Amino acid sequence: MGLITAAIPFFLLAVLIELTLDRWRGWGLYRLNDAIGSLGAGILSRILGLVKVGILMLLYIPLYQWLEPAYQSLGIHWSLENPWHLVLAVIAYDFCYYWKHRVSHEINIFWAEHLVHHQSEDYNLTTALRQSSDLVPLGWIFYLPLLLLGMPPEVLITAGAIDLIYQFWVHTQKFPKVRWMEWILVTPSNHRVHHAQNKTYVDRNYGGILIIWDRLFGTYQEELDDEPCIYGVRKPLNTFDPLAANLQHFKRMWLDAVYTKRWQEKLTLWFRATGYRPADAEAAMPVASSDLNNFRRFDPQIDRGLRWYALVQHLIYSGATLALLSNAGNFSYASLALMVLMLVIGLVVNGRVLDGDARCRYWELGRLALLAATLPLLPTGTWLPLIGYCLASAITWWVLVFMHKDDTVTSVRN
Template identity: 70%
Template sequence: MNLITLAIPFFLIAVLVELALDRWRGWGLYRLNDAIGSLSAGILSRITGLVRKGVGLLIYIPLYQLLTPYYETVGFSWSAANPWHLLLAVVAYDFCYYWKHRFAHEINIFWADHLVHHQSEDYNLTTALRQPCGGLPIGWIFYLPLLLIGLPAELMITAGAIDLIYQFWVHTQKFPKVRWMEWIFVTPSNHRVHHAQNKVYVDRNYGGVFIIWDRLFGTYQEELKQEPCIYGVRKPLNNFDPLAANLQHYKRMALDAWYTKSWWDKFTLWFRRTGYRPADAEAAMPVPSCDLEHFERFDPQIGRGRRIYALLQHLIYSGGTLALLWYAQQLDYSQQLVAVALLALGLIANGRILNGHSWARVAELVRLAVLIAALPLLPATLSTSLVGYVAVSALTWWWLAFTDKEDTVALVSD
């Protein structure tokens, strides 16, 4: 059980507290569809992590062992029990994270993965949990410099977890500027800048824990009173399906590679600066940017009953995810794979329900049928509860989707 998994319940409690305050004070920070879209992306990220192999550690650990004689000669000796060592490890990790994060914004193939975290058009604590599924496994390259100071893999993992956990709390709009903090640490104010798509804010404030890297390397931008942040990305996703979120930029690059006639572009556009598109591909398939002067959030109109159904399903998927993460070591790999696939299918179908797609009516029934078909592959102790869940869900969904008796809800206005 790693630190991030242990922190998940506390993250969810904090989300509920902010949500309660949002409803009480009337801030308007939360929309059901966007919040579920962000949380679904986070769930998909965590569960796919169970069945992915950590390429970085497979390289880092042998290299560390190879360099052990050098560490012994120099006298490097790290201890996770020493708080000063842990602090130095976090500082060193965050320095590497800064460069990884910066490249994630500046190079197409890296942006394709990191883009997921920026797609939300709201900014609240659920945005912090909106994480990608991993993409091309090359991000570990940026942490190889930690070998130069002899940082053991276990301490690097701990420092990385602390770095990521710290970043949770800065995804809020209701924490004011604290001047002395703005000079040293990443804060909600300077991270709001990072998530904004306003021209003055784009590609700024990359630090994870420390903002000093941005000040040193010229990428710092203060939040301006006269320039309110507009959240999201210039090429909006307009979809609450977490799989579509993860594939958005990969799909665009693949289509560009298909449409362009230049063989050089076909092979290099993946590694060019973010936003680069071959001229012929852009002409064949234009993708307009959103108009920030008349910005409207993606907020499709669906019935109140379907909204409640999607919320309840999401709560069930969240509970199933926590159980899977907690008991994963007691399951064999094939059972983990099946559980991950079923949860992913549920998240995708739920996203399409929130999108208001017409074919979501049938897709949800197909998902429930697949769950019944997969019962023999899951632990026998779950059979009775899953059959009951499928029966209730199928009857409820049939009534909501095929009787046309539900009310509709109004669009949320900015």
């Protein structure tokens, strides 16, 4: 089990503690739909990782093995048992992460992958778990220079996990500025700036653990007392569907490439500055940006029973994901892929339920019927619990939707 997978239960416990404090103190940091949308994106990222090939290791390991004699002749030797080696590895990794993160904000195709992490219009610990699924993986490019240091793959993986785990805690609004920390480390304050879409804050503070890279390379911005952060992206997602979240910018670039008449534009728009669109495509298919002077979060109101249903389904998907991550080695690739597919469909439909999409009236029943139909293809040990799950979910859904009585929840304060 990797460090990140092992840390997931602690992440969820921290989310639960912050949520409890939020409800007790009345902070208003959490909305059910946004939290499930973020956590759903995180689940999607982890489960797709079970059926994808990790390009970084696919390239890094053979290159390292090819260069290993040169490392040995130079006396380069890294050890995870040496704490100073690990500290140096994390610093080197964080430097590469800074440039990867910065380019992810500055070039269209890289932004298409990273955008997912910024779509939430709330800012709490669930935002940290809102991760891209790397449908078009490109970030590996930035870590290949670590071969110049002779860094072994296992050291790289460990340093990367530490870097990512550290970033979890900075996604909170309730940790104040600590002056000495702001000069050295990424903190909740300077990372709030990074997630804000205010003109003053946009595209700043890219560091993972160390903020000194931003100070060195001119991308640092302090959080200002008179400029409250407005979270989210300029072109809002407006859905809690995690698959749509991963496809948002890719879809826009693809439509622009199909529509624009110039071949030069079709080929180069992917690698132009973030937000660049061919003039003819933009004129024909305008996309409105957020009005930050009158900003309102995407917050469709649905029946209270459906909100509870979506929450229970999300908790079931979370439990299934943890079980799958822990026992992936016990399943054939075909069984694993099928279980991942069923979870993906569930996450998509659950997100659309929270959107208030009327088509979910039948989509959810269709999902449950499809899951029941795939039982013969799944391990026999899953049959009984899945049959019970399908029956209970179908009956509950039928009562909530087809025997419906209006019980809409009150609006959430924006």
